[in-house]
Amino acid sequence: MSDELLHIPEEEYQELIRPYADAMNNVRMRLEVLNKDYRKRNNNYPIHFIQTRIKKRASLEKKLLKKDLPVTVEAAADNIRDIAGIRVICYFEEDVYAVAERLKQQQDLIFIRERDYIQNPKESGYTSYHVIYGVPVYHVDGMEYFPVEIQIRTMSMDFWASMEHRICYKNEESKKEELQKSLVRFSQELKDMERSMHEHLNGKTEEE
Numbered sequence: 001m002s003d004e005l006l007h008i009p010e011e012e013y014q015e016l017i018r019p020y021a022d023a024m025n026n027v028r029m030r031l032e033v034l035n036k037d038y039r040k041r042n043n044n045y046p047i048h049f050i051q052t053r054i055k056k057r058a059s060l061e062k063k064l065l066k067k068d069l070p071v072t073v074e075a076a077a078d079n080i081r082d083i084a085g086i087r088v089i090c091y092f093e094e095d096v097y098a099v100a101e102r103l104k105q106q107q108d109l110i111f112i113r114e115r116d117y118i119q120n121p122k123e124s125g126y127t128s129y130h131v132i133y134g135v136p137v138y139h140v141d142g143m144e145y146f147p148v149e150i151q152i153r154t155m156s157m158d159f160w161a162s163m164e165h166r167i168c169y170k171n172e173e174s175k176k177e178e179l180q181k182s183l184v185r186f187s188q189e190l191k192d193m194e195r196s197m198h199e200h201l202n203g204k205t206e207e208e
């Protein structure tokens with residue numbers, strides 16, 4: 001990323017992201033508790049792993065520019081809702097919805113927005129379930145809500161998204177097309193394996 005994009009001073013950026021990191025860690029903890037509790041009750045974990053990230057300064061500035069907004073911390077706080085991001089990788093599609101449903105029941109979270117790209121895949125082929133919650137963060141002088149974007153998807157959906165991201169950075173156009181075709185094929189195979197595993201684990205056979 002080129003340095004000419006960097007308009008927000010480092011100290012201002014650090015000050016901006018601090019409460020977002022607190023909100024993100026709070027949601028991460030909730031998800032870990034849910035996963036353990038689920039295990040106790042149903043004898044399995046719905047979540048395979050959780051990744052967290054705070055949007056980098058350069059990436060934040062790029063997003064502000066793309067949205068034609070001033071490149072300031074104020075504009076970021078008012079308009080960018082994925083400064084704090086959590087990616088939850090589940091085993092199966094039904095786990096994605098089970099986790100999403102359990103989060104909905106946590107009444108101290110404020111629901112902001114939901115996008116179901118599993119039911120309505122993006123034109124690119126991207127599938128995932130996205131939800132944004134306002135998360136309460138308590139400081140010495142009071143409480144404030146900070147948005148956290150949670151992306152919930154299965155391993156095969158994550159494989160597609162991560163590989164497609166890598167392919168986008170390739171320079172040779174001809175190679176890109178070939179890679180994209182392979183990606184569609186491999187991720188379909190993975191999706192089929194995921195479905196078969198789910199059926200086997202639930203005691204069903206292919207003939208049923």
Ligand code: 0O2
Pocket residue numbers: 055081082085115122124125126130160161162164165
């Ligand atoms: P990064 O690096 O993941 O942060 P918004 O502007 O965010 O309010 P948008 O962009 O319509 O609105 O939000 P959406 O589609 O709900 O979520 C955007 C995020 O989803 C992206 O974040 C990616 O993480 C992921 N995503 C969406 N479409 C694709 C896709 O086609 N391929 C891949 N690999 N990921 C996708 P950012 O901010 O673009 O990037």
